[in-house]
Amino acid sequence: DVKVTQSSRYLVKRTGEKVFLECVQDMDHENMFWYRQDPGLGLRLIYFSYDVKMKEKGDIPEGYSVSREKKERFSLILESASTNQTSMYLCASIGGLADFYNEQFFGPGTRLTVL
């Protein structure tokens, strides 16, 4: 079965803390994504990675960084958490363009609260 896993389902952090959100996929997918989802704003892309050590900014990268040292793992880092980063964070992965079906799968999500 296809699997995208995220390190935590719920996380509570304090303002100013450094926060790591981990995502692992077991499908050998080239592409991985981090989104945040807020009521009324839909899904917004934070960063994506199309290969190991490669990353590209999405629509709202400010206040975030990412790391992809291995193909299966994509980490989202909040350098100094702020209350406006309280959100649901969703990780996703998808194969490359050579993957005919090219279906994107999502992890279960991490609900982060910053106090």
Place this chain on the structure above:
Amino acid sequence: ELKVEQNPLFLSMQEGKNYTIYCNYSTTSDRLYWYRQDPGKSLESLFVLLSNGAVKQEGRLMASLDTKARLSTLHITAAVHDLSATYFCAVRAGANSKLTFGKGITLSVRP
């Protein structure tokens, strides 16, 4: 810039009746995806539509794609409470696998 629009944003459905929701997109694409999201949960893949005229069905849901009109429809047959959820469409365009999502349509089925 690719834009994906879904309408309506909210739909109250009566049990047993049929409904159609829509997804429009602004540029040429070769893939359209439908996802379902239950409250507090992640997105679950429903359909991947790969070509013009593609039609896929799963239970009471049927999705179709018209690439010339840049339109996908999701038809709901005889709505039941279990279908209450938010439905997103997403489109792939460009040289990478990045998807652009619509804002989602929240369906609520009432008795």
